[in-house]
Amino acid sequence: MVGVKSNIFVKDKVAIVGAGLTLFRRRLLETPRDLAWEASREALSSAGLTLKDIDCIVVGSAPDAFDGIHMKGEYLADGSGGFNKPVVRVFVGGGTGVMVPVVAWWHVASGLCKTVLAVGEEKMSHAYPHPQGVFAYIWDPILERPLGPNLIWIFALEMRRYMHVCNASKEDIALVSVKNKRNALDHPAAQAAAKITVDDVLKSEVLVWPVQLLDISPVSDGAAALVLASESVARRVTDTPVWVEGIGFTLDNTHWYNRDLAYPRYLEYAARMAYKMAGIERPWREIDVAEPYDPFDYKELHHIEGLMLARRCEAPKLLKEGYFDRSGELPTSPGGGLLGVGNPIAAAGVMKVAELFWQLRYEAGARQVKKPVHKAVANAWGDLMQAGTVVVLST
Amino acid sequence: MSLWKKSRVSDVVHVEGRMETERYIYTPGPVGVKVAEALMEGRIMGVKCGNKLYIPAKTYCPDHSEGELVEVKGPWIVKSYTIIYEDMYGAKLDKPVVIALVGTEEAHGGLIHYVEVEPDKVKVGLKVEPVFRPKEERRGLITDVMFFKPVEHS
Amino acid sequence: MKPERVPGRYIREEDLRRLPGVIEYTPTARYSYSAGQALSEFLRGLKDGRILGKLCPSCRRVLVPPRVYCEFCFTPTTEWVEVTGAGRVETAVISYIGVARERLEKPEIIGVIRLDAPGHAENSFDFAGLFHKLCGVTEDDVKSGRVIGMRVKPRWKPVHERVGSILDIECFEPLQPREVV
């Protein structure tokens, strides 16, 4: 199986020791630099550290065309702590948020950085008339752009294919939105928390059938940050470090309309890579809690199956049985996910990893899942239905 | 590598295209609003980080602490300068433009702005002062200062 | 996470416009994209009313749209192979909004078409294909699922309107004309 022929001997174990974020809102007054700075301060204070304790910086942010600045990584650098420090900016579309801790992992595991401040930021509200206009430029400029596609087309095409192959109904899928927006009622940064019903989803504005307004996560401004550290530093800083046991990332081919959209094989490849490193053989049994990427409600089901937490086409049935609820067998998006907390793209993936950080330390408060938790997985997704980024965490 | 290449220029197509969001409206941020309000009243702000003054004012200091907004009264001097004669396409400007980093003796950094002076008169250390737009034309942007001009020796 | 203070200040658009220090900017970013060897030939083919693919010598699949490499075998592709353009609908949707989310008066139906092309097994995960507008099908065909698997073919624009673009194909329509009731 494709994956890392890694010599399992990994020099330095790596832990997350702090996490923080800003509010997620449709429009925040703060500049992109302010947002990166606010999230960084929250994460540093939660780890009991200051900026001078940080060796290296990893920034994650999606299209420059949202915040409205070319080489956005350089603009966000010092807001993320990068005064006179090594900084790189990670960009794999929607997969960026989880790719950030993956890149931070090798910064530490290589032995070159003892501590890393990893920041995800997105400010979509600068783009007028509507941030969605930016998605007109993600396509092949010669073969696809002339057709005037908008982003929701490609999600709708994928959702329709998943519904067809798995015989899943819009009612089945709407339950994800109901679950995540309910979970988000307990998240202090949430933008789109709500108590809704499947009926509300099915009555919301139809954008690109089968996708309706309440099937989608909102457009957001926001930032989230993590502090990662080597084992020696982590044990000094906290008595409950959360270990990054596995990393995985994969890109499928660019010609998205040359493959079956019913199943995210790229996510399975990335998950296998991370599980192999973490020594996990039966994820559907060994994983206690998960944050599968949910920019759209059907995507959470799609990714639960790609993460091998359920067999193909089985997620909708388990969802209906409450299997993925906070009180369920394998809680998913207990924090509220992108659908509930919000979707400032790169910060959204970091928010999901931060949620697992709090869950595994039993610090999620009202959001804490009922069952004991020890092993967790988060993924982000992006590009043209083609990026899978995965981290496996454990205590 | 493609096994075989056509190389007549007419064989290869180029497709025109743009990547232009219609318009951007940048939020100033909480500190940015304070700095903008000061500019509306003809005051240029710096930020005190510990005992060092940084120009211009920004939300946070290099150590990520929140600095203290402080008005910079001058005296303003040219700390470095350049003169633009052409743009990147090689088009000559009808009049050379003097751009300078304008700051104070002890402050770190400075404002990047225009200096209204003949190119052969500009030098590092030149004493200058800001010339503000009329109050009703100001919008809280750095362009509320139209340019700096040399201080006439009284 | 202690929720007492999560930083960030929400602001409504009309309040933002009234603040000092707000900057407006119109970007300029113009390009002349080089189509290269594969797509230049493909676009010329479209002008002639032909859909061209390229053969991968190792997996024997014809790739549409064509590229100079087979991304799975990492070998250069060899022969040009014309495909008929006939195929079947993999998935299809109905769009009621435009590029920047504005409502359309008339909805558009868009589909991914699995093209009949040599070397591809009937239901393989990977296939030669295009995504394009569908015509001659109703919203109900899409919602009911009848459209999925439907045999379709390209409807070409008249010769004098073709310029060497993906839009030289007007849309894909059902193989058998259906009296659309």
Add this chain to the structure above:
Amino acid sequence: MVGVGWYGFKPTVPELSFREMMFEAAVRAYEDAGVDPRRDVDAFISCQEDFWEGIAISDEFAPEPIGGVLRPTMTITGDGLQCVGQAYMMIKSGAFNVVAVEAHAKPSDIMSPQEIYEFSLDPNIRTLKISNPLFQAGLDAVAYMRRSGASREHLAMVAVKNKVRGLLNSRASHSAKLTLDQVLDSKPVIHPLTRYEIAGFTDVAINVVLASEDVARRLGDKHVWVEGIWWATEVGTGAVEWHEWGRMPSMRLAALGAYKLAGVEDPLRQTDFSEVEDRFSYMELLSLEELGLGGGGAHRMLESGYYNPEGGYPVNPSGGSLSMGVTLEATGLSRLLEVVLQLRGEAGGVQLKDVRRAVVASWRGPPTYTSIVAVVSRD
């Protein structure tokens, strides 16, 4: 580094799309390394920026042409050397054995380069509508000359040294038989820099394959070691005013990091030559000082001929970016490529005699203050 490949080094490469250029470079690199990307390469790292490509989320296009489909592939928006830095960390972590790094540039497809450079400026500075977005180079050059005592003649000498040297380098399309007087008689474009002291643009795709020590030794004897690599950002583009004008702290910090990893204390003595940032003439001299290669004053060493190809410490024997052209995010890889070819004795017309260890230094160009330094050597 076990293999290198490239396609281009021309002001324009009209016959291929950027994807096809990436494929050409990748095939050559994998042939040079003796690896099959679909079996032997563990990960693929691409360095690109959306607004250079004209595509939002441009990393979508990375995997296919370099053999990364359904393999670990990701994108950093940075200079190609920062991607080599990621590969270095990935291999050191023990989780990856072979990593391919890609960067490419097709500035000839960009119809509005000035406006895109302007789009990288802080929105506040953009309101000034300064008619050449590279103005920061002028501010730095004036401050550097004032502090160091270097004169316009010294800057002109850098341009002449590199432009003329480049005539012997088949990868240097912007080289020219330039004379000192031609430079000094030419009116400046951005004071104090004349047109000859500002590098033009070049299309290229470059691919570099890195491997762990044991894999490298198994693959043959052409490998070149990355003994150390580091990068640093002084300030972000939203705080350029706070930059230390006339200095380059990002280059100094990057050098300290790279030298520490490579065990270098006195680079002038412990390395044989270097390829350093010279997209503006003054930056070669300022870089050399920040890299600890400036001795008593880089401009005096330059004047004495010390940095000439036959001098005590050759600098930019390839002709530098002034001769080869700026290749956007592939600029760092262009400098690295020239060093690898020198150390393998394959630099052709610009080949130096018995060189074993070198410094490579690159800057992401205005308005950034981010630099990357590597120490590279051969057994």
